[in-house]
Amino acid sequence: MIPPAALAIHLSIGQVYAFSVFNLPLSQIIGVTVSAPADWKLTTIGWIFSIAIVFLGLSAAVFGKWLERVGPRKAMFVAALCFSGGFFVSALGVHLHQIWIVYLGYGVLGGIGLGIGYISPVSTLIKWFPDRPGMATGMAIMGFGGGAMIGSPLAVALLDYFSSPISVGVSETFLVMGAIYFSLLMFGVVTVRIPPEGWKPENFVPSSKPGKLITSNHVDADTALKTPQFWLLWVILCVNVTAGIGVLGQASPMIQEMFEGVITAEAAAGFVGLLSLFNLIGRFFWSSLSDKIGRKTVYAIYFGLGLLMYALIPSLGRLDTAILFVIGFGIIMSMYGGGFATIPAYLRDLFGTYQVGAIHGRLLTAWSTAGILGPVLVNYIREIQINAGVDKAEAYTVTMYIMAGLLLIGLVCNYLVKEVDAKHQLFKEKKREGL
Amino acid sequence: MPNINFLKRKREKGYDKMKESEVEKSPVIYIVLAWLFVSIPLMWGIYQVVLRSLPLFAGS
Missing domain, CATH: 1.20.1250.20 (MFS general substrate transporter like domains)
Incomplete structure (x- = not known):
């Protein structure tokens, strides 16, 4: 149950790679079919993704030790709240046409969700699969790569559904995507567990001669x-x-x-x-x-x-x-x-x-x-x-x-x-x- | 019939920190459902990508 839980987290947060799908609609919120003078410029919109990636790195670095202390479940729950919350706050920002609210929502809040969510399942998987840590983490991180493949067509389909002659439908799309991703993330939250100290899979006997670079000790x-x-x-x-x-x-x-x-x-x-x-x-x-x-x-x-x-x-x-x-x-x-x-x-x-x-x-x-x-x-x-x-x-x-x-x-x-x-x-x- | 002990333990406080004796395999049906839950959207996404990449080969 742990690999699908980890995959669910990474498939959700991997949506960030598909954020560019929103660039054009976000630049036509007022003009709808074309960009009006009061609409946001593409350079202004580009900052949303950049802020999210910066906060991904910062939050992963800052909250890593906290994650080790509280465990993956609480960390994933916070990631779910932040990532989906980022969509909800951004929906408000788009509705009010205030770019700083979108920066704060998807950029800062969503970025923190990305960072915590990215590292949450990794150490758990390594502990569950001491015999194949590369495969285990690869499976989860593969989800981050696949997230855009789901996020992009999903966003396109929702934008098509919600767009009308008076709206590009971004605000509604953000609300629905926030709800969908919260559900997917919560699946990971309720499913994840960490193994007991020293747990080993059945029939796994650690090599008596581990590779030169593989330690059996720990560094904080x-x-x-x-x-x-x-x-x-x-x-x-x-x-x-x-x-x-x-x-x-x-x-x-x-x-x-x-x-x-x-x-x-x-x-x-x-x-x-x-x-x-x-x-x-x-x-x-x-x-x-x-x-x-x-x-x-x-x-x-x-x-x-x-x-x-x-x-x-x-x-x-x-x-x-x-x-x-x-x-x-x-x-x-x-x-x-x-x-x-x-x-x-x-x-x-x-x-x-x-x-x-x-x-x-x-x-x-x-x-x-x-x-x-x-x-x-x-x-x-x-x-x-x-x-x-x-x-x-x-x-x-x-x-x-x-x-x-x-x-x-x-x-x-x-x-x-x-x-x-x-x-x-x-x-x-x-x-x-x-x- | 779902494994009652498994469900009961899920509700216990601190479930994510298991004891050695508690490590047991999840029911197969749960594992299958969990994999379906994540792999269906992933496969849909991959299908969309493959579909969009077809013009690339037509162009070549």
């Missing part, structure tokens, strides 16, 4: 911050997400400009959807594979193969057919998702299970940083290239090589990851005393 969240391993993983997550998020945001114009006259806007939208599917599959596939071949090896594949793929993309973009280009990007996106899903198991290997949720929460600040770095890198480098007279189709070449360079940094950091020094570890007896 504050001490983890003082280790080089934490910061190496921070950089690893940051560069992997920067590279992925940068091209994900530009995927639609990129394929249209590289295959001008071949790929239509409609086909490009299909390409973006397909990348989400690769992202989702990668989260489960790569993290499950990491249980077999080890976390360090799987990250070496992400960075080594990723580097090669980014370097190949400009050549694939010069071919007559887009199929190899799509497959190449699909592999890149699968490893982008895999990087998210494998990191909790990597943390568990290095720091133990004691406060892995809190450590994971603090590591997610790398995501917030990458969320700003990635699009900025891609957009600005492209702009500089075009201003310098480079052809639009060729303008992405330098960007791809820079992304490959970022992955090289990740490869080196991953190589430098060693086991945590014994002086940082809490031994099992002390941990039971509540230290």
Whole structure:
């Protein structure tokens, strides 16, 4: 019952990736069919998503230790209240046409729900599946990738239903989506349980010779911050997400400009959807594979193969057919998702299970940083290239090589990851005393 | 027939913190229903994505 509970949480909060569906209707609340002068600008609306992602990172970092103290059920309940509450408050903001209320609702309140909800089921799953932590966390985090696949068509269907000649129907859509997501989140809340101390699945015998990087001890969240391993993983997550998020945001114009006259806007939208599917599959596939071949090896594949793929993309973009280009990007996106899903198991290997949720929460600040770095890198480098007279189709070449360079940094950091020094570890007896 | 003990324990305070002796498998029907509850919307979402990606291959 625990994996579906975790999946329910992540499927709900993953809706954030589909928020752009609301951009156009939010910019036509007064004009309805076209944007009126008093309507919100797209740049103003864009801040809603950005605020939500910043608060995701901040709340995951701040509330991680609280989550470890109160348990996943209370934390998930708070996440459910915040995330769905964010929709309700935003519905009021749209109704009153006050953007600050929407920022406060979906951005701040929803963002806090996202952060707490994201880390809540992860440490619980690691404790229930000590034999396959990668697969278990991959399954949940896969839901975050799948959330947009549900959120986007659901929002489109509701907007169609509620729109009328006098309203775009955003306010009503927010209310219904808030109620739907609250129900899905509450399913996770009532179903989740944490196992007793030292619980092991039937027939599971821990290896007498665990891998070099797999500890049987524990490191608390504050001490983890003082280790080089934490910061190496921070950089690893940051560069992997920067590279992925940068091209994900530009995927639609990129394929249209590289295959001008071949790929239509409609086909490009299909390409973006397909990348989400690769992202989702990668989260489960790569993290499950990491249980077999080890976390360090799987990250070496992400960075080594990723580097090669980014370097190949400009050549694939010069071919007559887009199929190899799509497959190449699909592999890149699968490893982008895999990087998210494998990191909790990597943390568990290095720091133990004691406060892995809190450590994971603090590591997610790398995501917030990458969320700003990635699009900025891609957009600005492209702009500089075009201003310098480079052809639009060729303008992405330098960007791809820079992304490959970022992955090289990740490869080196991953190589430098060693086991945590014994002086940082809490031994099992002390941990039971509540230290 | 639902497992009464299972339902009773659900109402107990602090249920999410189990004792060693309390760990037992959930009834199969609950597991199936739980998976259906999350996988139906997920499959619907995947179907929508595949449907939207068809023009990409037609264009190629």
